[in-house]
Amino acid sequence: MDINNDKHYISKDIEAVITSFNQGSMILEAVRSLCNQTTLPARIIIVDDGSTDKNSINILNNIKLDSNIPVPVTVLQQPNGGVSAARNTGIRRAQTPMVLVLDGDDRLEPSYIEQVSHILRDNPSMIAASSWMHTFGVLDATVCPCGGNIAAFLARNCCPATHILRREVWKQCGGYDESMRCGFEDWDFFLSMLETMPDTHIGIVERRLINYRTAPASSNVKSMSKRLNLMHFIIEKHINAYREHVTEAILGIESTSISRLYGWESEILHTINIKHTLSKVSDDFIEHPSYGDGGMAAAVRIASSHK
Numbered sequence: 001m002d003i004n005n006d007k008h009y010i011s012k013d014i015e016a017v018i019t020s021f022n023q024g025s026m027i028l029e030a031v032r033s034l035c036n037q038t039t040l041p042a043r044i045i046i047v048d049d050g051s052t053d054k055n056s057i058n059i060l061n062n063i064k065l066d067s068n069i070p071v072p073v074t075v076l077q078q079p080n081g082g083v084s085a086a087r088n089t090g091i092r093r094a095q096t097p098m099v100l101v102l103d104g105d106d107r108l109e110p111s112y113i114e115q116v117s118h119i120l121r122d123n124p125s126m127i128a129a130s131s132w133m134h135t136f137g138v139l140d141a142t143v144c145p146c147g148g149n150i151a152a153f154l155a156r157n158c159c160p161a162t163h164i165l166r167r168e169v170w171k172q173c174g175g176y177d178e179s180m181r182c183g184f185e186d187w188d189f190f191l192s193m194l195e196t197m198p199d200t201h202i203g204i205v206e207r208r209l210i211n212y213r214t215a216p217a218s219s220n221v222k223s224m225s226k227r228l229n230l231m232h233f234i235i236e237k238h239i240n241a242y243r244e245h246v247t248e249a250i251l252g253i254e255s256t257s258i259s260r261l262y263g264w265e266s267e268i269l270h271t272i273n274i275k276h277t278l279s280k281v282s283d284d285f286i287e288h289p290s291y292g293d294g295g296m297a298a299a300v301r302i303a304s305s306h307k
Contacts, residue, residue, distance in 0.1 A: 008040050010071060013097050014117055014164065016041040017090030019083055020060065020104035022053040026213070027060065033107040033211075034100075035069055039114040041100060043072045047090040050080030084176035084185045091170055100164045107211040108162070116164050119203045127193050127200045130163035131209035139214040147204035150194035151245040154238070155252025157187035159202050162210050165193070172196050177237075184230040191238050258294060265298040269305060 016034050020027045027046070034044055051057055064075050076089060083103075091099050098120060100113060112131065120129045133143040146158050153159075173196040176189045194200060235242055242249055268282050278286070289299035 008038065008070060010040045010042060011113065011117060012042050014039075014041045014100055014113060015043045015045060015094040015096045015098075016100040016102060016113075017087060017094060018044065018046045018102045018104050019049060019086040019090065020046055020051065020056070021049040021080070021083075021086075022051045022056050023104045024053065024056050025059060026105040027056070028063070029107050030102055030104050031063060031069070031073075033109075033112075034102070035071075036110050037108065037113045038111050039117065040071050041113060042096055043074065043094075044069070045090045045093055046073065046075045046104075047086040048075065048077045049083065049086040050078060082178060082181040082185075084180055084189075085178045088175045088178065091165075091167060091175065094167060097167055098164055099167050099170070100162075102162050105213045106162055107213075109207075109209040109211065112209040113164070115205045115207065115209060119205060120164055120166070123203060125200050126203045127169045127197055128159065128163050128165040128190070129203035129205070130160045131205040131207055133160055133210040133212045134208040135212045135214045137214040138216060142208055143212070144206070145204055147202045149199075149201045150191065150241055151248035152252065153187070153191055153194060153202070154242055154245055154249035156256065157184070157190065159186070159190055159204065160210055160212070161186040162212075163202075169193050169197055169200075180230075180233075182226050182230065183224075184234060188234055188237065191234065191241065195238060195241055261294050261298055265302060268302055272302070272305075 018027065018030050018034075031044065031046070034041060046060065046063065048057075048060055051060070060075055060077075063069070063073060066073075074093065076093065078086070078089060087101055091101070098117060102108065116129045116131055120126055129147070130145070132145065135141045135143060145160055146152065148158050170193070173189075173192040176185055177192075180188055190202060194202070264282075268278065268286070271278055271282070285295070286299055286302060289295040
């Protein structure tokens with residue numbers, strides 16, 4: 001493994017947990033990104049969630065024997081139980097007060113641990129922290145989650161799945177919900193932590209320090225087809241928090257809807273202005289605008305611009 005070992009500082013209060021399932025050489029990229037941190041974790045714990053691919057298993061076995069890795073590596077193998085179970089297994093094995101959670105198909109910029117752990121250490125009321133993301137693969141973009149308190153998280157997930165957490169809070173909230181195997185398990189976990197520790201928040205370093213792999217068949221994309229069912233589960237599970245912060249939750253969701261509606265309106269106007277044919281969905285929207293959610297007002301603005 002190609003590792004730059006110059007001028008690295010090992011943080012004795014952070015261990016890293018990587019979850020892996022049939023990820024082949026991608027797990028090498030994740031491990032390499034940890035080994036090239038300006039602040040190294042005290043240990044790397046890889047939890048293999050029942051991989052069946054021989055190449056992936058061989059790569060994990062080679063990682064265990066790689067003497068070039070600058071910190072101890074523990075590889076745990078267990079029957080497939082989903083990412084929540086794998087994360088819990090890894091965090092349970094960790095012994096440090098802070099734990100970095102990293103998916104096996106993502107990578108970190110070299111200063112991730114240094115910068116993210118810094119804001120955690122400086123803010124006792126911060127229970128977890130992460131950063132902005134650079135997506136690669138099928139999408140090249142910058143994603144800017146905002147972090148925040150529980151009111152912010154009731155409307156949407158405001159933190160990447162890759163983050164550094166305080167292990168004591170993970171323990172107090174019961175960890176990740178292992179029944180959640182269809183997505184949104186990280187959002188649910190953040191809500192559980194914020195409920196368990198009132199008057200706390202989750203922080204974000206406003207720099208692209210996570211390289212997040214995107215693919216058409218990723219679990220994140222697939223989970224969107226079940227979004228309403230998953231949101232129903234989350235609302236029912238955290239119903240007391242939603243009752244307490246119902247205004248903030250509804251307004252947060254509404255602000256997202258308004259932003260997307262204005263974006264669609266702008267795109268329709270642009271299409272009309274350059275005299276291109278509208279898509280069937282957009283054409284149907286003009287003919288039958290939705291009511292009560294700002295849709296009719298948007299259709300009126302679009303029609304008025306051409307009168």
